[in-house]
Amino acid sequence: MKKISAYLSFLLWALIIIPIWPQSDSLLSQREKLKQGLLHSNSKQKAELFLDLGKTYLTDSIDVAQSYFQQALNLNNETIKPEIYLNLSQIYLRKHDLDSLIVVLNEGISLAERQNNPMILTKLLYGLGDAYYYGNKYDIADQFYEKGLKIALKNKDYQTAADILVDRSYLYDFWAKRDEAMQLLDRAIKIADSIGYIKGEARAYLQIGNIYHGLNNETKALEYYQKTLMAAQKIDNIKGIAIATANIGMSYLELGQLDLAIQFHQQAIPVLKKINDIPSLINSYEDLGLAYSKKKNSLKTLKYVNKAIILSKKIGSKEDLSKALNVKAEAFSNLKQYKTSNKYLDSCINIAKEIGFGLLLQKSYKKYAENLNHLGQYNLAYNYLNKHNRVKDSILTEQFQKQLADFESKYKTLEKQRKIDNLKHSQKIQNIYIKMLGFGSAGLILFIVSSGIFLYQKRKKEKQISQLELEKSQLLAQNLSNQLELKNKQLTTHALNMMQKNKLLSAFYNSLSEMSHMITGEAKSKLTVLKKQIKNLLTSEKDWNTFKIYFEQVNKDFLSKLKGINPELTSNDIRLATLMKLNMTNKEIASILNINYQSVKNAQYRLKNKLNLDNEDLRRFLAEI
Structure with missing residues (x-):
């Protein structure tokens, strides 16, 4: 199932804004030393010790960490208050408490500005950008990213600058400004490489993979997820390794390489459990459920999709629950249990309507129509297809x-x-x-x-x-x-x-x-009429005429240049050329033209000859016209 990459990315490698105490055998002794230090320290020193103690608990007990940060705050050590607010922001981020998150970040920003502390100020502004991103206030988020980036570059805080550039790219990807997103990521990689910040490079590679994944270019997505994995392994970043491994599994699933998809997700799951990354764990369970459903293994399918649903309910995320139900429905559809699939789609649709999850609603209606078609309920299937199209139209507002x-x-x-x-x-x-x-x-x-x-x-x-x-x-x-x-x-x-x-x-x-073949008489005659109507719809010129209007607005001279090369090009040649100009895959072209894959290859060969292209690549030639 396609993931919403923006949500995953910010939780990828948690707490990138501030340093975290490493998990090691000495962690307990480190905590003990800090606690002993509290017995022989003044108020100012205690605030610093409480702050350090809180940091040691961020990886395994955020409630304990929050308690220590609050005690540090109560001691009113103005010098370290901005840093305390920064650490508290990580707690509220992980608790999904956006209101408290924005409050503590604004408090920290006010103090850091008064104290003229640009290093902490940069990180607080960066955090506020993330907070507004989570709250779907994207324009405001972009303003804080921009402000934080300027201060970071001015004060040569290149690590934070690289991180801001990566997170900012998610905004531009969301706005479908993918060229700008790629430029930000290229800039982030160059900055990270110049200072040896491997984690920053890895995060940028991951986002590039996410962009290609969203564009259905799974081969390129896989390439960058593998780069992410190699970078994370260099610095032994456990969470980064787990996320990259899971995303590689996701790409293999989309490519239809089910055994590899299962292998990589199974590698990722124990680590995701250990670091308590519930959203990523849910996604891995969903993908495993889909992989096993395609292998027709119903027991393992149910095992993993049920785990995804249980975890979604546990964290109280309606978005994750609706996605998990959709995956379960898709799994049952793969197992040809279409009625059961629709039962879960009903639940998914109800939640998606409640939370306004348009993309999932659109996906669910389409799957519902496909299931009804398999069940022979064609009129009802047509109704659900119309619902799918209406939701799509509303999204396109x-x-x-x-x-x-x-x-x-x-x-x-x-x-x-x-x-x-x-x-x-x-x-x-x-x-x-x-x-x-x-x-x-x-x-x-x-x-x-x-x-x-x-x-x-x-x-x-x-x-x-x-x-x-x-x-x-x-x-x-x-x-x-x-x-x-x-x-x-x-x-x-x-x-x-x-x-x-x-x-x-x-x-x-x-x-x-x-x-x-199974019916006779009047019913067969009606069936023949219906088949003829469908055939007419498949060969209708109406869609192509509308498509041609849009195409010529964007590519004004393309068709005239083609005709100039060979005036004898047929309407089918022109249609094939326009779809290739849009960089559509042969599989997509076959579906649009209502022909098989090999027929597309044959048509491309004929078109290449008509355009007198000997050794030149047809796609590249059309792209450059």
Whole structure:
């Protein structure tokens, strides 16, 4: 099951903001020494000892750690209070108490600013960015990341800078600005490499893997998860090793290599249990359940999906519970127990509606339709497919928000133009004024003084106009970028909709064909009519005409250039070329064109010949047009 990588990533290697006492045989003796020190220390020293004691418990008992941090805070040692707040923030983060998390971070920031302590201030701002990210306030999160990053770089705190860049990339990935996300990650890797910060490199590799995973490029995702694992092994980071191992298992599952998926998840689970990483543990159990369901092993399927559900209920996460129920439903569907699958989908759908989990609701309706199709309940299956499409449309209202942003950008551009016009008008008035002075009775001195003032003001206004012109150009460029991004998204969405529609219609058609051998008479005649209607839908030109409109808006000269190379290209050649231009896989193309995989390969071979490409790669050629 595809994971929501942003949620996992922040919990990947917990407590990256502050150092943690290492787990070793000397930990107990270290705690004992600190406790003994409390017996012979003054108030200021006790605060420092309580702080250090709390740090030693962060890995295994956060309630004890919180108690020590609170005792340190009560002693009012102003010097270390920002650091105490920073450590307390880790407690509230792990308890998912966002309100308390934001309060302690703001308290710490106020103190750190008054004390002029940039190193702690950077980490507190970084933590506040994470807090707002968890609270889904992404614009505010980005502001605090930016502020923290500037202070970190100014004070050469490159480790924190690298971490902020990685976490910030999750925002841009969420906003579907993946090029910007990759740029942030590339910058993070360079900074981390320059200071030998291997953990920072590993976190960046992991996020790159997550981005490729979200783009369904599982081969590249696997490559970066393996890089993550190697980096984590270099520094013997137990949690990093476990997370990377689990993600490798996730990629192998998506690639259909079930035995390897099971092997890697089984390696990760004991460590995830030891470090009490419940969200990652739930995901591993879910993947194991799916892997065994695809191997038709019902006992092990139920064993692991039930473990995922129990853990989700234990931590009280409705999001995790709904995902686990969806996985259980998918597992039963793989086992061809479609009615049981739908029972769990009902529970999943109810929770997803309650918490507004649109993506999971969309996925659940689609699976429900597929199950009903297998059960021969075609009318009901069609209804659930419509529900799936309605949810998808509601999710795509994000496009409307982007359009609003475009309108706002245009408004700001007009405002800039108005200011420019006002300044130019002001200059004209001053030009008239200076001419009048030249002919006035005030004489040469007044003329020289006035001219000097005028020249100064003129240069000042010219500078203002240049700045406003620059801002106007930037706003126009941003507006064009937003429009292109929206059109690209519309284009890809439409292509994927065609693919999903054709998949389901083909499944309906095949099911009806199987049934036609078992019925006779009037029912068979009606079945034939229904099959013909489905066939017509599969070959409909309506979807392609809409697709062509979107495509030509984004790739204006592509079709004319193709026709210029060979005017004899058929409509099927053009369709194949446009889908390859969108970098769709052969499997996706086969589904959209309603042909088999080998037919796609044959069509590509014919197209390559028609375009007179001998040794040149067809995909690369089309991408560069």
